[in-house]
Structure formats: C-alpha cells, structure tokens
Amino acid sequence: MIEVENISKTFKLSKKQKKELNTKDEFSHAVKNVSFTCQPGRVFSLLGPNGAGKTTTLRMISTIFKPTDGSIKVCGLDTQKDELAIRKKIGFLTGSTGLYQRLTPNEILNYFGKLYKLSDTEINQRKSELYSLLDMESFQNKRLGKLSTGMKQKVSIARTMIHDPEVVIFDEPTSGLDVITSENIIQLIKSCKDQGKTVIFSSHIMSEVDLLCDDMAIIDQGEILFSGTMDQFRSEMKEKTLTGEFIRIVNEKRAQ
Amino acid sequence: MIFTIFKKELIDTLRDRRTLMAMVIIPLVIFPLIMTVFTSISKSYSKDLAEKTLKVGVLEGQDNNEILAFLDTLQTSGKIELIAYEDSNKLKSEIKENTIHFGVIFPEDFNSSLNGNQTGKVKIFHNSTKLGYKEQLEMILEMKTKALEESRLKKLNITKENINPVELEFQDVASDKEKIGKIAGGILPYFFIIFCFIGCMYPAIDLFTGEKERGTIETILTVPVTRVQLLIGKMGVVVCSGLLAATLSLLGLFLTLNMGTVIEDPKLMEVITGILSPKFILTLYLLLIPLTIFFAGIMIPIAVYAKSFKEAQSIITPLNMIVILPAMVGFFPGIELNLTTSFIPVVNIVLSTKEIIAGTINYGYLGIVFLSSLILAGIAIFFSHKQYSKETNVVI
Numbered sequence: 001m002i003e004v005e006n007i008s009k010t011f012k013l014s015k016k017q018k019k020e021l022n023t024k025d026e027f028s029h030a031v032k033n034v035s036f037t038c039q040p041g042r043v044f045s046l047l048g049p050n051g052a053g054k055t056t057t058l059r060m061i062s063t064i065f066k067p068t069d070g071s072i073k074v075c076g077l078d079t080q081k082d083e084l085a086i087r088k089k090i091g092f093l094t095g096s097t098g099l100y101q102r103l104t105p106n107e108i109l110n111y112f113g114k115l116y117k118l119s120d121t122e123i124n125q126r127k128s129e130l131y132s133l134l135d136m137e138s139f140q141n142k143r144l145g146k147l148s149t150g151m152k153q154k155v156s157i158a159r160t161m162i163h164d165p166e167v168v169i170f171d172e173p174t175s176g177l178d179v180i181t182s183e184n185i186i187q188l189i190k191s192c193k194d195q196g197k198t199v200i201f202s203s204h205i206m207s208e209v210d211l212l213c214d215d216m217a218i219i220d221q222g223e224i225l226f227s228g229t230m231d232q233f234r235s236e237m238k239e240k241t242l243t244g245e246f247i248r249i250v251n252e253k254r255a256q
Numbered sequence: 257m258i259f260t261i262f263k264k265e266l267i268d269t270l271r272d273r274r275t276l277m278a279m280v281i282i283p284l285v286i287f288p289l290i291m292t293v294f295t296s297i298s299k300s301y302s303k304d305l306a307e308k309t310l311k312v313g314v315l316e317g318q319d320n321n322e323i324l325a326f327l328d329t330l331q332t333s334g335k336i337e338l339i340a341y342e343d344s345n346k347l348k349s350e351i352k353e354n355t356i357h358f359g360v361i362f363p364e365d366f367n368s369s370l371n372g373n374q375t376g377k378v379k380i381f382h383n384s385t386k387l388g389y390k391e392q393l394e395m396i397l398e399m400k401t402k403a404l405e406e407s408r409l410k411k412l413n414i415t416k417e418n419i420n421p422v423e424l425e426f427q428d429v430a431s432d433k434e435k436i437g438k439i440a441g442g443i444l445p446y447f448f449i450i451f452c453f454i455g456c457m458y459p460a461i462d463l464f465t466g467e468k469e470r471g472t473i474e475t476i477l478t479v480p481v482t483r484v485q486l487l488i489g490k491m492g493v494v495v496c497s498g499l500l501a502a503t504l505s506l507l508g509l510f511l512t513l514n515m516g517t518v519i520e521d522p523k524l525m526e527v528i529t530g531i532l533s534p535k536f537i538l539t540l541y542l543l544l545i546p547l548t549i550f551f552a553g554i555m556i557p558i559a560v561y562a563k564s565f566k567e568a569q570s571i572i573t574p575l576n577m578i579v580i581l582p583a584m585v586g587f588f589p590g591i592e593l594n595l596t597t598s599f600i601p602v603v604n605i606v607l608s609t610k611e612i613i614a615g616t617i618n619y620g621y622l623g624i625v626f627l628s629s630l631i632l633a634g635i636a637i638f639f640s641h642k643q644y645s646k647e648t649n650v651v652i
Contacts, residue, residue, distance in 0.1 A: 011648060064477045065647050084480045092478040098471030102271040103264070114260045115479040143271075159475070171474075 001198055002038040002061055002167060007031060007070030009056050009222075030056040032222045033070070038200045038215070040166075043193050045209045046202040048219040049250060054202035057219070058171045061200065062092045075166055075198075088116060091165035093156055093173055093185075101145035105136060105155045108144070109162055116163035123162070130158040134184070150181040157188050168192050170201035174208065186212065206243040220250045257481055261489025265463055269493050275458040279497050283451045283505035288512040305388045309337050310396075311356040313347040313381075316340045321367050323378060326400040327360070335396065351381050357389050358382050373408060432523060433530070437614025442586020444531075445609040447509055448502040449583040449602060450576075452544065455501020456494050456551045457572055463490045464559035464644075465568040473651060487644045491552050491637070498548040499541075531613055539612055539622075543605050546629035550601060551579075553636015557643035586610050593617075598624040601632055 009031040018024065031053045038044035046054045059065040061072055063083040072079040074086045099108060106127070113123035131137050134154045139147055144155060160168065170189065174182035189212050192199045203209055209216055210230070217227040226233065226249055239245040269275050312327060330336040339356055341347040347359040359381035363369075369376040382390050409416065430438075467473045476486065513528055555572055562568035582602035585591050586609070593607035604625040611617040643649055 059474075059651065062478045064474060064651060084482070087478055087480040090478060092474065094471065094474060098473070098475045100264075100268055100472060101470070102268050107264075107267070111260065111264045112479065115257070115481055117480070169478075 001040055001073075001075060002044075002200060003073040004034060004036050004057070004061065005071050005073075006033050006035050007057070007060060007067040007072060008033055009053075009060060009065060010068045030222050031060070031067075034217075034219070034222070034224050035070075036215075036217045036224065036227050038167075038198050040198045041193060041196045042214040043189060043199045043201070043212050045213040045216040046200065046219055047204065047206070047209055047216055047246060048202070049204055052219045053222040054219055055171055056222075058092075058169050058200065058202055062090055062169050063087055088163065089165055090167045090169055091160035091163070092169045092171070093160040094171040094175075099144055099152060099155055099159065102143060104141050104143055105147075105158065106140045108155060108159055112159050112162050118163060126162050126164065127158075130161060134158055149177065150184070153177060153181045153184060157184065161188075165197070167198040167200075170199070172202055172204070174203075174205070206241075206246055210242050218246060218249055220253060223253070225249050225253050258485050258489045258492070261481065261486060262492045265490050265493040266496065269459045269462065269497060272458070272462055275462060275497065278458050279455045279501045280504060282454070283501055284508045284511075287447075287451075287505065288508045291509075291512045302388070305392060308392075309334050310358065310389065310393055311337050311339060312393075313339050313341050313350060313356045313359040315344060315347065315361055316342055318362055319364075319367055321362060321376075322370070322404060323360075323397070323400060324362070330396065348381055351383050354383065354386065357386065358393055370404075373412070431615075434614045434616060436528070437610055437612075437616070439589075441610035441613040442584075442588075442606065444506070444509070444613065445586055445606040446583045447505045448540075448544070449547070449605065450580060451505035452498045452502035452548055453551050453576065453579045456498035456548060456555055459494045459497040460552060460555035460559045461562075461565055461568040461572065463493060464556055465562045465565055468651070469564055477651070483644055484641060487556075487641055491549075491556060491640065494552040494556065495545070495548045498551055499544060502544055502548070536612060540609065542626060543608060543629065546626070546633040547602070547605050549633035550629065550636050553633065553640050556636075556640040560640070560643045560646075560649050582606065593621050593625075595621070595624070599628050601629070604628065 008029065010027040010029050013021070013023070013026060013028050017028070021028070034053070034057060036044070046057060048054045056065060060067050060079065061074065063079050063086055066080055075089050077086050077089075079086055103111070109127050109130070110123060113126065118126070127140075131140060134157060136151075136154055136158065139151055144152060147155070168189075170185070173185045173189075177185070186208070189199055189201065193212075193214075201212070213230050215229050216233060218225045233245070234242075237245045239248050314324065314327075318324070327336050327338060331338055341350075341359070344359070344361060347356075347361075350356050351359055361379040361381070363377060363379075366376045366378070380393070382393075384390070409419075428435075467476065510528075510532065513525070554575065558571050559568045562571060579602060582600070583606055585603045586606040591597065591603075591607065593604070593611050597607055598604045598621045608617065608622055608625050612622075
C-alpha cells in the first residue's frame with residue numbers, strides 16, 4: 001500500500017534555469033500538496049501531460065527524492081525514515097531501459113539479486129522463473145548492447161521483479177516502445193495486480209489507463225486535479241471520450 | 257555490499273573500450289612504441305649527420321692558409337666538399353637556400369696574424385635552423401685549431417702549464433644512482449602521474465556521468481544500498497583504474513628501456529634496473545594510493561555534476577594541464593623536497609620519487625608527503641560524497 005499525504009517538492013533554480021524559465025523565483029514547485037492512496041491488488045495511474053510532476057512524485061515514492069513537505073508511507077514505512085527497508089519492497093521500472101549495456105542479463109540479475117540481499121539459491125530460483133516467464137533463456141548470456149529493444153525491456157522487467165516486490169512503480173513504462181514490447185509491460189502490470197501487489201504507474205496515454213487502472217489521479221503543474229476510481233471518473237465525464245475529458249480538466253485548470 | 261558494487265563496476269569498466277585504451281593500450285603499447293620509434297629516428301638522424309659530407313663555400317682568390325689546406329685534405333675522405341664562390345652574397349644566399357651548409361671567409365691579414373703570433377679570425381656563415389651541422393664543423397675544426405695551438409706553444413718554447421696558472425679539478429662524490437635520481441628521476445613520476453590521472457578520467461566519467469546519461473542511475477538508486485556504499489564501490493574502481501594505468505606506464509617504460517634501443521650504456525641500465533627494488537615499489541604505492549584517491553576526488557564531483565559525457569570530458573580534460581605542470585617540476589633543477597614543497601600536491605610526489613630513486617629521501621618529509629596526501633584524499637572523499645548526495649546532481 002502507498003499512502004501519499006500532502007507532499008510537495010521544490011527545487012532550487014540555478015541562474016541558468018532562471019534565465020531559461022524567464023523567472024526571478026528562487027525555487028520551482030514541481031509538486032504541490034499532492035495526496036492519494038494506492039491499494040494492494042489495484043492499479044493506480046498518475047495521469048498528466050509532460051512536466052506535470054508525475055516522475056517527481058514517483059521518484060519521491062521510490063525514495064530517490066525526499067519530499068520538501070508532507071509524508072509518504074510505503075507498506076506502512078516512512079520514506080524519509082526507512083528508505084532502505086522500503087527499497088527492499090519496491091520495484092521501479094521506466095520506459096527508457098536503464099541497464100548496463102556491457103553486462104549480460106545473467107550478470108545484471110545476479111548483481112541486483114545480491115543488492116537485494118538474496119541468497120545465491122534464491123537468485124537462481126527467481127532467475128529460472130523469470131527466464132521461463134519472459135522467454136529469456138536464449139539471450140541470458142549475451143551482452144545487453146547486442147540485444148533488441150524488446151529483449152532489453154524483458155531484462156528490465158526481470159530486474160524489477162527479481163526480488164518479488166510488494167509494490168511496483170512504473171514511470172511511463174511504455175514510452176518510446178513498440179506495440180509488441182509495450183504489450184509485455186501491460187501483461188506484467190496485469191499479472192502484478194493478479195498477484196495482489198500494489199501497482200502505481202504514470203502515463204499520458206488515456207487508452208492505457210482505461211485498460212489497466214482501477215484508480216487514477218490527474219496531475220498538472222504539480223497539482224492533483226482529479227483523484228478517484230475509474231468508475232467515478234467515467235460517471236462524472238462531461239466529454240464523450242476519456243481523452244477529451246482529460247484535456248478538458250487540464251485546460252479548465254490552466255485557464256483559472 | 258560495497259564489494260558487490262565494486263566487482264560489478266570493475267567488470268563493466270574493463271569491458272569499456274575507451275577506458276581500456278586509456279588504461280592499458282596507451283601506457284603499455286602506444287607509449288613504448290612512440291618512445292622506441294622516436295629514439296630510433298633520433299639515433300638514425302645523428303648517424304646520418306655524422307656520415308654526411310659538409311658542403312663548405314669559400315671565396316675565390318683567397319690566399320691559401322692552414323685551415324683551408326686542412327679542409328682541402330678532408331675532401332678526399334668525403335667529410336668535406338669545398339665549393340668556390342665569386343662573391344660573399346651569393347655564398348650567403350646559397351646557405352639560406354640550403355644548397356651549402358657553411359661559408360668560410362678569411363680576412364686578408366689571416367696568414368700574417370697567424371705568423372705574427374696573433375689571433376686569426378675566421379668568419380663562418382651558417383644556418384642555425386639546420387640542427388647539428390654547426391657542432392659537426394666545430395668538432396672537425398677543433399682538431400686543427402688545437403694542433404695550431406700546440407705548434408705555436410712549441411715555437412714559443414712554452415708549455416701548457418706556463419699559460420694555465422690554475423687547473424680546476426672537480427671530483428664528483430655523487431654516486432651514479434644519485435646522479436640519475438636527481439637528473440633523470442623526474443621522468444618516472446611525470447609519466448606515472450599523467451597516466452594515473454588519465455586512467456582515473458574515463459572510469460570516473462563512465463561510472464558517474466555515464467550512469468546518468470544511460471538512465472541506469474534511477475535503477476540503482478531504488479535498490480537497498482546507501483549512497484556512501486555506491487560512492488565507495490565506484491570510487492574504488494576509479495582509483496584501481498588510475499593505479500593500474502600508472503603501473504602499466506611504469507611497466508611500459510621499463511620494457512622500453514630493457515629493449516636496449518633507448519639506453520645503450522650498461523652502467524646506466526644497471527642503475528635503472530636496480531631502482532625496481534621491492535622497497536621502492538612499496539614506497540611508491542604508498543604515495544600513489546592517496547594521490548589517486550585525490551585525483552578521483554577531483555573528478556567524481558565534476559562527473560556527478562555534469563549532465564553528459566561530453567560536458568564531463570570538456571571540464572575534466574583541461575584539468576590535465578593543472579596536473580602536467582606540477583608533474584614537470586621534476587625536470588627543473590634546484591627544486592628540492594623541503595617543508596614547503598612536501599605540502600604541495602603532485603609536486604610533493606614528484607620530488608619524493610626523485611629523492612627515493614637517488615637514495616637521498618628524508619623520511620621526515622616523506623611522512624609529511626604521505627600524511628598531507630592522505631588528508632587531501634580524505635577531503636576529496638568528503639567532497640565527492642557531498643556532491644553525490646545532492647538529489648539534483650545525481651538524477652537528471
């Protein structure tokens with residue numbers, strides 16, 4: 001379970017950034033008073049345009065960033081006090097396959113397994129489960145730099161799931177991927193939900209959200225504009241399509 | 257956990273072609289190759305010059321004299337070729353055009369000066385941009401001028417002792433080891449310091465900036481390890497790469513010297529080989545380890561701050577100059593290891609190494625060098641940690 005309570009995040013602006021943004025403000029407010037809850041066995045989506053604050057929010061949940069204000073609890077643990085304990089419970093995956101190109105999938109999974117303090121037996125067991133599930137046997141000993149994008153994404157998934165996390169965080173997981181590779185991610189999200197894991201993912205693609213989510217929040221300019229279940233969102237819709245409604249909510253807020 | 261990180265980063269680094277090039281190929285292959293080729297070219301040039309016929313222009317109609325006669329006799333051996341010119345301007349222009357090497361002009365009173373026990377002045381035109389030729393002619397003419405000097409002394413019935421009231425005889429008490437250490441000892445630290453710096457550079461950029469650029473940083477920051485553990489694991493690899501590059505540069509240097517084409521003097525070679533004692537190597541590493549940590553500590557904050565490989569490289573590469581200049585101190589005579597210099601980073605290592613090679617190291621100063629290097633290394637680690645802890649530095 002993830003409980004986000006009134007979190008805010010500000011960044012100090014450098015002179016160069018102030019010039020680029022044409023502002024005299026010392027700080028940029030990436031996230032302002034954001035609150036929501038993600039339940040186990042449900043998929044929560046953070047929907048927003050580019051630069052809305054989705055990645056910053058997910059980075060705070062995954063303990064990469066510390067919130068300036070507010071608190072986040074993951075599986076009952078505070079992100080500011082128990083960051084190492086939380087990291088053991090979460091899996092984090094982004095669309096850009098951030099992996100080591102000069103290592104093989106086997107070496108990568110061994111490395112991350114050890115970082116998650118799994119024993120050699122546990123690592124080998126998890127590896128064989130994941131290889132069979134993701135059909136990775138044929139390229140487990142090839143260096144990542146020589147693999148296709150789809151194969152790399154499978155390695156990323158295996159890396160995220162090596163320690164069988166309770167909470168899975170996906171930051172625009174299908175961004176820049178082809179349909180077939182995206183399908184692997186969608187299947188992963190569904191299987192995480194079926195296993196009772198807490199799943200949060202960010203996206204700006206409404207069709208993905210419609211397909212996968214139970215709960216959602218719309219975020220823009222660091223503020224939550226809507227938070228509730230998908231059914232609630234559909235029932236309150238003033239536009240004909242989900243995308244149309246998403247654009248209407250964002251534009252309405254920006255016009256204020 | 258730190259060892260797991262270290263091991264993975266080491267494997268990753270050793271598979272990076274750029275790092276391997278800077279760390280292994282350049283110090284061990286390219287550098288000895290360049291040195292051997294350079295020495296061979298230089299030797300072959302000197303040999304060619306010694307065998308070359310020197311073309312000497314003389315003015316027509318000059319009275320014959322002993323020098324001219326001497327040069328004339330050398331024509332048969334092929335050492336000299338005399339070419340006659342009508343006027344001095346033509347002679348000078350042909351020297352400029354490199355048609356001839358020298359122009360020798362004798363004054364009208366040359367013979368009478370010589371016969372009257374006065375000094376006969378000879379004007380020799382040459383082109384100083386043609387290196388080595390002047391020295392060749394000087395060597396040839398010295399034989400004749402010495403012979404003339406001796407015959408004049410004999411004619412005047414005086415001995416050399418009569419005109420030399422005092423003879424200075426300097427006796428060198430320095431051993432060959434000391435001489436080599438003090439004079440040529442600067443070369444050794446110059447190479448290993450430069451290669452140590454270059455050896456640290458690519459791994460530092462690859463392991464810190466590269467991780468941001470490739471997007472692997474987010475992945476690694478969500479695993480249950482602290483930033484200190486990550487930093488130490490990665491820094492360990494940067495330091496090991498620097499040490500490995502320094503070691504290989506020394507190995508490359510000694511391999512080149514042992515090939516026998518660079519140094520032919522067996523006495524000198526014996527001294528150089530003798531330097532490689534276990535005590536020397538141990539002391540050298542004792543100094544090199546904190547220096548390498550210091551280098552890593554300079555580069556890591558930059559690599560952490562930079563947003564791309566290019567940006568990191570463009571900031572770190574000019575730092576090379578800051579290291580090269582103090583590393584060159586060893587070549588300058590007169591700069592010694594003392595209380596002041598033993599506190600100056602890089603300079604202190606260079607001077608200590610020179611003294612160690614010469615066998616004249618002051619252990620008090622060596623202690624200061626080691627301690628000050630350790631303190632600097634500590635500051636470097638602290639500063640790297642501070643930069644690596646900043647959220648905005650680590651994640652793009």
